[in-house]
Amino acid sequence: MFSLSKIEHKMILPPHLLSLPLVEALKGELERLFLDKVIPNLGLCISVYDILKVEDGFIVPGEGAPTYKVVEIWESGLTSRGKGKR
Numbered sequence: 001m002f003s004l005s006k007i008e009h010k011m012i013l014p015p016h017l018l019s020l021p022l023v024e025a026l027k028g029e030l031e032r033l034f035l036d037k038v039i040p041n042l043g044l045c046i047s048v049y050d051i052l053k054v055e056d057g058f059i060v061p062g063e064g065a066p067t068y069k070v071v072e073i074w075e076s077g078l079t080s081r082g083k084g085k086r
Contacts, residue, residue, distance in 0.1 A: 002077045004049055005042050009072065012065050013057070023051055026070055034074070043076040 009030070017025040027048050034045045050073045057066035 002046070002075060003043070005074050005076055006052070007042075007072055007074055008069065010067060010069050012063065012067050015065050018066075022054060022068075026054060026068060027051060030070070030072060039076075042074070046075045046077050049073040049075045 011026070011029060011033070013025060013029060017029065020028075030048050030051075035047070036045065038044050051070060052073060053071040055069040057068045059066050
């Protein structure tokens with residue numbers, strides 16, 4: 001069974017990705033962090049379905065890379081187990 005889940009995540013965007021369009025760079029970084037990983041209470045993350053909102057980035061003193069608050073929709077699988085037949 002597959003489901004869509006809305007997640008809010010605060011993430012740092014590495015400086016080498018700043019030349020890309022913002023949504024493309026954020027989507028690639030989210031996929032690098034979460035794709036094919038199991039997140040508790042969510043399941044196996046299969047793909048970034050959509051990015052709903054990106055707040056303005058801010059730079060934390062001493063960091064050097066902007067931090068963004070992103071609201072995204074993930075498609076996840078293996079959220080429930082069905083009974084198998086023998």
